[in-house]
Amino acid sequence: MQFSLGPVLYFWPKAQMLEFYRQAADSAVDIVYLGETVCSKRRELKLEDYLKLAHMLREAGKQVCLSGMTLLESPSELRELRKYVDNGDFMLEANDVGAIAMLYEQGLPFVAGAAINCYNQHSLRRLVGMGLLRWVMPVELSGDWLQQVLDEGIIQDIRDCFETEVFAFGHLPLAWSGRCFTARSENRAKDQCELCCIKYPQGRTVHSQDGAQVFVLNGIQTQSGYRYNLINQLPTMQGLVDVVRLSPEPEGTFAWLNRFKANQHGAAPQQLSDTDSNGYWLKLAGMATG
């Protein structure tokens, strides 16, 4: 079982990003995903900055993948994605099928991110045929669902051709919109957002009127109100999940990485907090804890 750091989903200042990845280089993580996946207006780091980080991390012994934008709406966003595809060095995590079309055309292998709608064995087999090397299943699916896909007959002769990865820690990316909710929360139009999301390194929490944490606003992305945390499910993932993904948080990510590693075989289970959940993996509502 390997551990990965997903792309930073929030908009952090450049100095914070560089410091985070300096720590990542020194950490026990195996795989690091780099790139802006939420909003093309966020340009604290450009592709060349990510590539510098990628080389630094690779020299530190990490496997590095670039991660592309999820909601692609304009020709300029496609041009930027094309640069990621053509980087010539690092594998790309596709978060929109448009990226898969570009990668396939170039004959390049790829990771299919959780926002790619691959729900079953037939879709998975097709993507493997197009170059998929690693499949991050949609966040709303359960361990049973994953098991069922992998047990299907048509997967058996290709099971060695790809890895499985599961989003296992952090606020779940649940939706992408044409509208920017962080700008809206400050009464700004998206066109005049002034990149106000940089003030919220962990997004803005949305509460119900009776005080429950429902969602987190992260620009055009809506995340789960609770932090997803599958640390106690790691022992049941053996043989099923090849890579366990932790989504970067501003504080404590590397401490959690160490806790995850320590509990791979169940030696160090953790008490979940009131604002943690693990429902999706257990076939419950995502916000539930089982």
Next chain:
Amino acid sequence: MELLCPAGSMPAVKAAISQGADAIYVGLKDDTNARHFAGLNFTESQLTEVARYVHQAGRKLHVAINTFAHPAAWSRWQQAVDSAVRAGTDVLILADMAVLAYAAERYPQVELHLSVQASATNVAAIEFYRQFNIRRVVLPRVLSMQQVRALARSCDIDLEVFAFGSLCIMAEGRCYLSSYLTGQSPNTAGACSPAAFVRWQEQDGVLESRLNEVLIDRFAADETAGYPTLCKGRFRVDADTYHVLEEPTSLNTLDLLPQLYAEGISSLKIEGRQRSPAYVTQITQVWRAAIDAVMQDPAHFLVQQHWQQVLNNLAEGNQTTLGAYHRKWK
């Protein structure tokens, strides 16, 4: 420019056809379509009847099979495609690449449209789905008019847009908010904010709506209470309580009709398979008149006030928006 109307029952089919829909779209009575609601949709034999009725009137039938196949129940999606074709559908509206591949290989003669649930928002994504010989793409409601225009001018495939109805503000097919709260999403269960999880409770003159126990909204006595679709609730960010994601409102593109026509948009889709035959009657009347007017004389097209009145009355919360088509909405 085609007028494509929704129908969840035989009376709705008849209403749409009699008021001048060029085509209607329907679903089967199971979780293979994104309006999997009780009392709605058609069995295969009912669908055969629908097809006969629609074809006698010289119109077209589209069948939506636009949820994502479950691994251990793949045959249900296969059978849905088989049933729709046997019943005589003209078009299949599909989202799952596995279902698209099956239909393209098994029934090459049947026209395939890419469902909005496939979430194709750009030229490269459309390119990806071309491997399934799709003839048309239904565009997600996250694009601005400018972006729709750019797409129309850069791809040689038919485009269909949503013209009126319930407004999804998230990129369709990639929204898991409903399963986060209830365990069921449009992708996996064919429903958003499913009715089985809704609970209403009145206390001290305040009406509360809950979805799987999560408080979606509170209504004072003088407020109209709307269905607790989770993205249209009133929530709190710091000290502000407001419609954090979106107000209860419907999409209405009447004002954009000349622009959509000028860009060669093939079809205007009206949302609402879950709505009544009366809704279908009124909505089809208005849009038939509007499309006829724009086709007759696009340069002098004017939105009639009574059209807007009818549409406002049919709209969620009696208000409408241009949604993402208009940059200011974003």
